[in-house]
Amino acid sequence: MRAAITLDLTSDVPMHRQLSEAWRQGVLQGRFRSGERVPSTRELAHSLGVSRSTVTAAYEQLIAEGYLVTARGAGTFVCRELPEMLLPQRPTPKRARPAAAPVRWSRWATAVQREHHTARPSHEQAPGMTSFAKWGPDPSHFPAALWRRLILRHWREPKPGLLDYADARGYEPLRQEIAAYVVRLRAARCTPEQVLIVNGSQQALDLSARLLLERGAEVAFEDPGYLGTRRTFDAYGARLRGARIDQEGLVVSDLGSRARLVYVTPSHQFPTGVSMSLTRRLELLAWARRQSAVIVEDDYDSEYRYSGPPLPCLQGLSEDVPVIYCGTFSKVMFPGLRIGYLIVPQPMLQTFVRAKWISDRHTALIEQAALTDFLREGHLERHVRRMRRIYGRRREVLCSALSRHFGERVSVHGECAGMQLLVRFEDRRMRQWAIDASVLLPATDGYYLRPRRHTDYSEFLLGFAAMPEAVIEQAVRRLAAAVPGAARR
Numbered sequence: 113m114r115a116a117i118t119l120d121l122t123s124d125v126p127m128h129r130q131l132s133e134a135w136r137q138g139v140l141q142g143r144f145r146s147g148e149r150v151p152s153t154r155e156l157a158h159s160l161g162v163s164r165s166t167v168t169a170a171y172e173q174l175i176a177e178g179y180l181v182t183a184r185g186a187g188t189f190v191c192r193e194l195p196e197m198l199l200p201q202r203p204t205p206k207r208a209r210p211a212a213a214p215v216r217w218s219r220w221a222t223a224v225q226r227e228h229h230t231a232r233p234s235h236e237q238a239p240g241m242t243s244f245a246k247w248g249p250d251p252s253h254f255p256a257a258l259w260r261r262l263i264l265r266h267w268r269e270p271k272p273g274l275l276d277y278a279d280a281r282g283y284e285p286l287r288q289e290i291a292a293y294v295v296r297l298r299a300a301r302c303t304p305e306q307v308l309i310v311n312g313s314q315q316a317l318d319l320s321a322r323l324l325l326e327r328g329a330e331v332a333f334e335d336p337g338y339l340g341t342r343r344t345f346d347a348y349g350a351r352l353r354g355a356r357i358d359q360e361g362l363v364v365s366d367l368g369s370r371a372r373l374v375y376v377t378p379s380h381q382f383p384t385g386v387s388m389s390l391t392r393r394l395e396l397l398a399w400a401r402r403q404s405a406v407i408v409e410d411d412y413d414s415e416y417r418y419s420g421p422p423l424p425c426l427q428g429l430s431e432d433v434p435v436i437y438c439g440t441f442s443k444v445m446f447p448g449l450r451i452g453y454l455i456v457p458q459p460m461l462q463t464f465v466r467a468k469w470i471s472d473r474h475t476a477l478i479e480q481a482a483l484t485d486f487l488r489e490g491h492l493e494r495h496v497r498r499m500r501r502i503y504g505r506r507r508e509v510l511c512s513a514l515s516r517h518f519g520e521r522v523s524v525h526g527e528c529a530g531m532q533l534l535v536r537f538e539d540r541r542m543r544q545w546a547i548d549a550s551v552l553l554p555a556t557d558g559y560y561l562r563p564r565r566h567t568d569y570s571e572f573l574l575g576f577a578a579m580p581e582a583v584i585e586q587a588v589r590r591l592a593a594a595v596p597g598a599a600r601r
């Protein structure tokens with residue numbers, strides 16, 4: 113804690129009073145936060161150049177007034193409940209505030225302000241509500257003790273390079289591990305030089321948008337598609353051209369002839385769950401070749417495939433078309449890690465690396481070093497194998513509970529892969545019934561570029577990976593009990 117206290121040596125007010133008053137103001141103004149440890153009397157006396165008894169007297173006063181507390185053997189702390197909070201509020205005289213000068217926002221800021229966030233509905237947090245709006249992994253199954261050991265390994269005697277600014281491309285050994293991983297498991301064409309470590313796919317998409325989009329330019333986009341990308345493209349002023357998704361994936365004939373960039377999730381389309389057929393992949397590459405367009409491939413959760421090995425990525429099929437491949441550790445490990453990667457075509461690499469450097473220098477290094485070990489020692493593949501079994505069972509429980517209770521009235525899509533299912537109920541009143549049953553079903557409406565005309569069904573994206581089997585069973589049973597005519601088995 114920085115004291116940031118100045119004492120007036122010429123004042124008549126005794127030093128210890130000046131000191132206690134300065135602390136009091138610091139606490140009230142939030143410069144010293146509740147629960148924070150205060151410097152020892154010796155440290156503070158030394159840094160202010162006053163006697164230790166002056167500081168002791170000031171601290172004793174503050175302790176008596178309830179601003180500080182001492183914990184035996186642990187030190188002195190700013191109190192969690194300040195005297196002012198406990199006193200009745202005195203009315204403050206109304207004074208006209210000077211009008212703040214209007215902020216002159218950038219064009220980007222204006223676009224960001226227009227982007228309304230799809231705020232989570234308030235009833236999601238309601239007690240007793242079971243939410244299917246968690247699309248991430250189950251954190252309780254992550255090997256936290258192992259991760260802690262790997263992190264500590266690098267802190268024990270940190271290599272000097274790990275504590276300094278470093279190469280914007282990321283930690284070299286990690287880039288090697290990732291290149292080997294995507295070549296072996298995703299059939300990508302990739303050398304370690306092409307790997308750029310970023311803070312999750314979101315930064316990969318942000319850098320791609322910044323470098324490849326002009327304001328007003330047309331971008332081809334899956335419809336329905338991932339909101340995280342759409343919001344980014346919108347903020348950079350792109351005009352999105354929607355392409356439909358059918359059983360084979362993106363409908364290439366919808367892409368038109370103006371776009372120079374297309375964003376796709378071919379392994380596991382978000383949110384429909386469709387895997388793009390080989391024919392469509394080849395069609396898409398042919399389209400990009402004709403258009404001189406760049407493809408951004410978001411391969412966010414292909415490791416979770418329940419009927420056979422993961423499909424080879426699109427990037428691996430392209431010899432002459434620039435494909436920017438975005439991978440992430442958010443789903444296979446945990447989203448809070450904020451580590452993802454780009455595989456960038458060689459001719460575009462330098463520009464991406466410079467953009468990353470300008471944007472935030474590089475991604476945190478100790479985590480990158482621990483992640484290198486996690487990959488190198490086989491922990492990632494073991495963890496994914498284990499989680500695939502757990503998520504696979506949860507997915508089966510959800511599918512069979514839905515079919516047992518709702519029969520023909522429900523259809524499930526994208527059940528071969530991922531951590532969520534697209535579920536369609538043949539009744540548009542479903543969402544309300546679900547709320548009545550204290551179950552949150554997140555609707556897919558927001559993912560569609562064009563509002564759908566069909567309103568005789570309701571469609572939801574149900575995350576199941578973070579939900580224990582019994583909770584899934586119970587939620588579907590509750591749902592069935594609230595829906596007229598559903599089977600109660």
Ligand SMILES: Cc1ncc(COP(=O)(O)O)c(C=O)c1O
Pocket residue numbers: 247311312313314315338340377382410412439440441442447451452
């Ligand atoms: C389509 C898609 N791409 C990427 C991500 C992961 O983003 P990040 O790596 O920034 O956590 C998600 C997460 O939900 C996603 O749904």
